[in-house]
Amino acid sequence: MNTLDATHDPSLTSWVESAQSDGTDFPIQNLPFGVFRRGRGDAEVGVAIGSDVLALTPLVGAGWLGQDAQVHHAVAQGTLNALLELSEAQTRDLRRRISALLSASNGALRDAASQRASCIVPQSDVEMLMPVTVGDYTDFYASVHHATNVGSMFRPDNPLLPNYKFIPVGYHGRASSLVVGGTPVRRPWGQQKADDADAPTFAPCRLFDYEVEVGFYVRGDNDLGSSVNIAEAEGRIFGLSLVNDWSARDLQKWEYQPLGPFLAKSFATSVAPWVVTLDALAPFRVSAFERPAGDPQPLPHLDHAVNRNTGAVDMQVEAWLLTPQMRAAKHEPVRLSRGHFRDMYWTIAQMLTHHASNGCNMRAGDLLASGTVSGPEKGNRGCLLELTWRGSEPVQLPTGEERRFLIDGDELILKGYCESKSHRRIGFGECRGVVVEALPA
Amino acid sequence: MNTLDATHDPSLTSWVESAQSDGTDFPIQNLPFGVFRRGRGDAEVGVAIGSDVLALTPLVGAGWLGQDAQVHHAVAQGTLNALLELSEAQTRDLRRRISALLSASNGALRDAASQRASCIVPQSDVEMLMPVTVGDYTDFYASVHHATNVGSMFRPDNPLLPNYKFIPVGYHGRASSLVVGGTPVRRPWGQQKADDADAPTFAPCRLFDYEVEVGFYVRGDNDLGSSVNIAEAEGRIFGLSLVNDWSARDLQKWEYQPLGPFLAKSFATSVAPWVVTLDALAPFRVSAFERPAGDPQPLPHLDHAVNRNTGAVDMQVEAWLLTPQMRAAKHEPVRLSRGHFRDMYWTIAQMLTHHASNGCNMRAGDLLASGTVSGPEKGNRGCLLELTWRGSEPVQLPTGEERRFLIDGDELILKGYCESKSHRRIGFGECRGVVVEALPA
Numbered sequence: 001m002n003t004l005d006a007t008h009d010p011s012l013t014s015w016v017e018s019a020q021s022d023g024t025d026f027p028i029q030n031l032p033f034g035v036f037r038r039g040r041g042d043a044e045v046g047v048a049i050g051s052d053v054l055a056l057t058p059l060v061g062a063g064w065l066g067q068d069a070q071v072h073h074a075v076a077q078g079t080l081n082a083l084l085e086l087s088e089a090q091t092r093d094l095r096r097r098i099s100a101l102l103s104a105s106n107g108a109l110r111d112a113a114s115q116r117a118s119c120i121v122p123q124s125d126v127e128m129l130m131p132v133t134v135g136d137y138t139d140f141y142a143s144v145h146h147a148t149n150v151g152s153m154f155r156p157d158n159p160l161l162p163n164y165k166f167i168p169v170g171y172h173g174r175a176s177s178l179v180v181g182g183t184p185v186r187r188p189w190g191q192q193k194a195d196d197a198d199a200p201t202f203a204p205c206r207l208f209d210y211e212v213e214v215g216f217y218v219r220g221d222n223d224l225g226s227s228v229n230i231a232e233a234e235g236r237i238f239g240l241s242l243v244n245d246w247s248a249r250d251l252q253k254w255e256y257q258p259l260g261p262f263l264a265k266s267f268a269t270s271v272a273p274w275v276v277t278l279d280a281l282a283p284f285r286v287s288a289f290e291r292p293a294g295d296p297q298p299l300p301h302l303d304h305a306v307n308r309n310t311g312a313v314d315m316q317v318e319a320w321l322l323t324p325q326m327r328a329a330k331h332e333p334v335r336l337s338r339g340h341f342r343d344m345y346w347t348i349a350q351m352l353t354h355h356a357s358n359g360c361n362m363r364a365g366d367l368l369a370s371g372t373v374s375g376p377e378k379g380n381r382g383c384l385l386e387l388t389w390r391g392s393e394p395v396q397l398p399t400g401e402e403r404r405f406l407i408d409g410d411e412l413i414l415k416g417y418c419e420s421k422s423h424r425r426i427g428f429g430e431c432r433g434v435v436v437e438a439l440p441a
Numbered sequence: 442m443n444t445l446d447a448t449h450d451p452s453l454t455s456w457v458e459s460a461q462s463d464g465t466d467f468p469i470q471n472l473p474f475g476v477f478r479r480g481r482g483d484a485e486v487g488v489a490i491g492s493d494v495l496a497l498t499p500l501v502g503a504g505w506l507g508q509d510a511q512v513h514h515a516v517a518q519g520t521l522n523a524l525l526e527l528s529e530a531q532t533r534d535l536r537r538r539i540s541a542l543l544s545a546s547n548g549a550l551r552d553a554a555s556q557r558a559s560c561i562v563p564q565s566d567v568e569m570l571m572p573v574t575v576g577d578y579t580d581f582y583a584s585v586h587h588a589t590n591v592g593s594m595f596r597p598d599n600p601l602l603p604n605y606k607f608i609p610v611g612y613h614g615r616a617s618s619l620v621v622g623g624t625p626v627r628r629p630w631g632q633q634k635a636d637d638a639d640a641p642t643f644a645p646c647r648l649f650d651y652e653v654e655v656g657f658y659v660r661g662d663n664d665l666g667s668s669v670n671i672a673e674a675e676g677r678i679f680g681l682s683l684v685n686d687w688s689a690r691d692l693q694k695w696e697y698q699p700l701g702p703f704l705a706k707s708f709a710t711s712v713a714p715w716v717v718t719l720d721a722l723a724p725f726r727v728s729a730f731e732r733p734a735g736d737p738q739p740l741p742h743l744d745h746a747v748n749r750n751t752g753a754v755d756m757q758v759e760a761w762l763l764t765p766q767m768r769a770a771k772h773e774p775v776r777l778s779r780g781h782f783r784d785m786y787w788t789i790a791q792m793l794t795h796h797a798s799n800g801c802n803m804r805a806g807d808l809l810a811s812g813t814v815s816g817p818e819k820g821n822r823g824c825l826l827e828l829t830w831r832g833s834e835p836v837q838l839p840t841g842e843e844r845r846f847l848i849d850g851d852e853l854i855l856k857g858y859c860e861s862k863s864h865r866r867i868g869f870g871e872c873r874g875v876v877v878e879a880l881p882a
Contacts, residue, residue: 136617141700151699161698166641167632171700172613172707176577176802177665186666188799191608191740200607202740202798224618224709225627225880251799257602258592259582259612260701263799266613268665299632299643357643358629358692358704359880361617439666439800 007031007099008283010423014102015110016120018050025274025417025427026050028102029283031095032274032429033080033239036126043078043129048274048429049102051123056098058118064101064108065094080132080275084219084238084364091219091238095279128273130180131241132217134367137178137269138355139213139245140170142346143339146374149386154253165295168302168346168354170371173245174266178367181242181272181431187408187438188267190251200254204438207249207391208406211372212319212382212414214341215243215271216348218366228356230304233349234278236362240348242272242317242414242431243369249385249405271367272414272431280426284418285310288347301357302350311349315341315428317373317416319382324409325399333413334398337387339373339380341416408437448472448540449724451864455543456551457561459491466715466858466868467491469543470724472536473715473870474521474680477567484519484570489715489870490543492564497539499559505542505549506535521573521716525660525679525805532660532679536720569714571621572682573658575808578619578710579796580654580686581611585786587815590827595694606736609743609787609795611812614686615707619808622683622713622872628849628879629708631692641695645879648690648832649847652813653760653823653855655782656684656712657789659807669797671745674790675719677803681789683713683758683855683872684810690826690846712808713855713872721867725859726751729788742798743791752790756782756869758814758857760823765850766840774854775839778828780814780821782857849878 006012007029013020014028026032026048036046036053046053056075059065065075071094074082083091101109109116141147144164151159163169179185187208193200219238222228228236245265252264288304288311297303304311317340322333346354351370356362372382381387384405388394391404406412412435416428447453448470454461455469467473467489477487477494487494497516500506506516512535515523524532542550550557582588585605592600604610620626628649634641660679663669669677686706693705729745729752738744745752758781763774787795792811797803813823822828825846829835832845847853853876857869 136615155699163632163634163641163695163698166634167696169696169700169703171703172615174577174613174801175616176804176807177800179665186800189668190799191604193604193607199737200604200740202742224620227630227880248799254604255608255610256699257604258596258697258701259610260699262610262612263796263801266796266801267799296640299641301643355704355707358631358689358708359627360615360704360707363617366617439668 004282007096013104015104016049016052016102024050025429027424028099029424030280030426031098032276034274035079035129035131038126045075047098053121053123053126055119065097081365084217088235092279128180131273131275132365134175134178135363135365137173137175137367138170139173139369140168140351141371142168142344143372143374144345145376146372153390168351171260177266178269178271181270184436185246185268185433186436188248189438190248190263191254192250193254205248205250208435209247209249209384210412211245211247212317212339213243213245213369213372215241215367215369217275218362219364221363222356222361224361225359228353230349230353233352236352237278237348239275239277241275242416242428244270244414244431244433270431270433272429274429276428281313283423284314286312286314286342288312289345302353311347312342315416315418317341320413322411323401325401329399331398337379337381339375339382341373343375344370406435408435410435445723448537454545456545457490457493457543465491466870468865469540470865471721471867472539473717475715476520476570476572479567486516488539494562494564494567496560506538522806525658529676533720569621572714572716573806575616575619576804576806578614578616578808579611580614580810581609581792582812583609583785583787584812584815586817587813594831609792612701618707619710619712622711625877626687626709626874627877629689630879631689631704632695633691634695646689646691649876650688650690650825651853652686652688653758653780654684654686654810654813656682656808656810658716659803660805662804663797663802665802666800669794671790671794674793677793678719678789680716680718682716683857683869685711685855685872685874711872711874713870715870717869722754724864725755727753727755727783729753730786743794752788753783756857756859758782761854763852764842766842770840772839778820778822780816780823782814784816785811847876849876851876
């Protein structure tokens with residue numbers, strides 16, 4: 001259970017001035033982890049603070065991160081994987097030490113000019129890298145609104161299948177094609193068949209879509225053959241991050257039965273560079289989705305029981321679009337949708353517990369994603385398939401353009417944040433990707 | 442293209458006597474790779490020869506494996522992954538050097554008593570380990586007989602979907618739960634719903650099944666956004682191995698729509714310890730599956746063109762069962778089925794090319810599996826679901842027992858081999874697994 005402590009105190013301020021800005025994603029209450037490099041240098045573990053990155057490795061020698069050799073080892077790697085092998089207590093202690101070191105009242109690093117210069121780097125001067133080497137990537141389907149909308153297009157007679165309200169439906173995704181936000185994404189080729197055609201053709205995808213999702217990274221390991229009790233599931237989740245599950249809808253429609261989506265997804269999946277810890281999200285925990293009257297209660301092994309009141313995360317996720325024409329006209333990106341992660345039918349703990357309920361070994365660094373975050377209103381729909389209702393209701397853009405699906409040069413930008421009156425805003429940064437043209441024939 | 446050379450000469454003999462036995466899986470013409478350890482020692486790369494293992498690392502120092510530092514590095518690892526990063530020419534050269542060293546006419550190692558003692562170890566004295574650390578595991582569905590049989594049980598009105606004859610249908614599997622043959626496999630818990638029940642229950646799987654498959658390991662890497670031309674696909678395949686895709690049929694039936702199998706498979710998948718190289722299989726290449734009149738030809742990017750005559754592998758795969766009662770009565774295992782890998786609707790090259798056709802990056806060490814190898818006759822059916830027609834026609838065993846699905850203590854043994862009148866038998870060893878009881882509630 002994540003309880004509030006001094007790191008969450010909304011009155012806590014940092015000597016990093018940009019962290020005081022109201023609109024920042026990264027106040028001292030956040031402290032998300034990521035991996036970056038300076039120039040052509042090695043990958044380093046860092047923490048976002050305001051518009052800067054705090055590099056962790058240089059802090060070890062001065063003893064500022066404590067004396068735990070496992071922690072020292074973990075922050076000196078080129079990915080977060082070793083950090084994900086630490087215990088919840090170890091990463092919470094690390095968070096507290098970083099919070100203390102960055103707090104306005106602490107002069108240790110603030111006043112050590114040369115050390116400060118080696119540790120604090122503007123985010124604009126670094127390149128963000130894949131935060132985690134993902135062993136297995138699993139994608140869920142946890143928004144009942146998304147499942148109902150998509151189901152009604154792919155299976156009009158049978159939109160929501162009978163298992164949906166009992167099982168957090170998910171499928172294995174492709175780990176090799178995960179890329180960090182900012183990586184251009186190439187339009188895939190694939191088989192597609194028109195409804196009135198006798199046979200498919202092999203051609204570049206025409207119905208290129210994104211999906212706004214929330215991913216979460218697994219902490220620690222359970223042995224093959226063992227499961228994860230729902231009460232312990234959150235202890236096995238390190239943090240959350242934005243995920244864009246790019247989708248080739250024409251490929252998907254033709255291929256997905258009977259074994260599920262495959263090449264419609266595996267050409268690329270973008271993950272945001274910053275991972276926000278569950279610890280940082282403690283002030284934004286809210287009741288799990290309240291099931292409508294008549295819906296079944298979760299089976300006992302998936303029932304939150306003690307923490308149903310804090311099972312969900314009150315997080316907003318947004319999709320923004322910047323087209324080539326908007327870029328040329330110096331338009332700002334336009335927001336396409338805003339969804340609420342608390343609207344998901346299944347919680348992150350339920351997804352993880354379900355995944356391991358057959359004895360599947362979940363490993364530190366595995367990535368689970370929620371599926372498209374959509375809500376009941378049109379403005380909540382987290383992909384173009386739903387927003388434009390399969391292209392029939394195009395999105396109107398300020399340049400006079402319209403979009404049914406993405407064209408080459410379009411940049412899709414995911415944003416996410418938690419806000420409340422009583423706490424500082426916790427942001428997830430951005431997860432960006434530009435669509436680039438398909439390879440020639 | 443794999444052409445015949447001196448390593449395939451059926452008259453070639455080895456000074457390792459057990460390699461001369463007619464029934465051996467591992468004559469000098471085979472030389473499959475695996476990973477083993479002696480006692481509690483480190484993992485070592487080895488090659489099977491007769492009933493022995495040839496350890497490769499000790500050969501490096503004497504110069505017997507040539508002077509290529511990349512090869513020296515690769516054979517000194519604890520997995521085959523670095524070997525899978527070598528070029529086809531490098532591993533072919535390595536194969537030729539090993540063949541020469543083991544041939545009866547070569548005294549170099551044969552007569553060097555102390556080196557021979559350090560290199561040649563009885564297989565019965567070593568423990569076989571996971572041969573490859575698999576990045577991504579993909580499971581196909583390439584037997585039209587299996588797809589039709591299973592489809593007719595799960596979707597009686599619509600057994601073979603319209604995409605089947607155009608797409609090598611496949612889905613992402615779980616990499617973390619791959620285990621080496623010999624590892625006991627725990628019966629999973631999971632949600633299952635009786636046809637006449639209103640709601641599912643969560644209980645140990647009752648319909649525990651195996652699937653006989655042929656896996657193949659990817660050599661080398663292609664960048665994300667690039668594809669693999671069908672003419673180059675076999676150059677990207679290092680070798681083949683037996684795979685048992687354990688399946689919980691009750692979980693599968695309830696969960697698999699709309700996103701495919703998930704927990705019904707991810708509790709364990711067994712891979713055989715020995716990987717037989719495509720080079721070793723050169724004498725057993727035969728025409729790709731001849732499509733019945735009326736079936737569509739593959740789309741051009743999946744059409745073998747030049748190598749349609751050698752696209753398939755003439756390999757037999759068998760499932761054998763040893764029950765606790767048989768074990769107690771000292772019965773030998775009984776064969777349940779024998780399938781022919783050449784009967785698959787899609788070839789290994791077509792599966793790999795399809796997989797990368799959307800730009801998906803295939804990495805050295807990725808594992809692709811064929812799906813259940815079934816044929817047109819009942820005796821060809823590679824899983825109990827088909828063999829017993831969903832339990833309605835139980836298998837009769839010599840003890841008087843019968844099996845609809847596997848019970849605790851049952852051991853399933855996969856075997857595979859290629860045989861012809863003109864070449865030595867090439868075997869795949871075994872892939873074994875004992876079913877162990879589910880965890881208590």
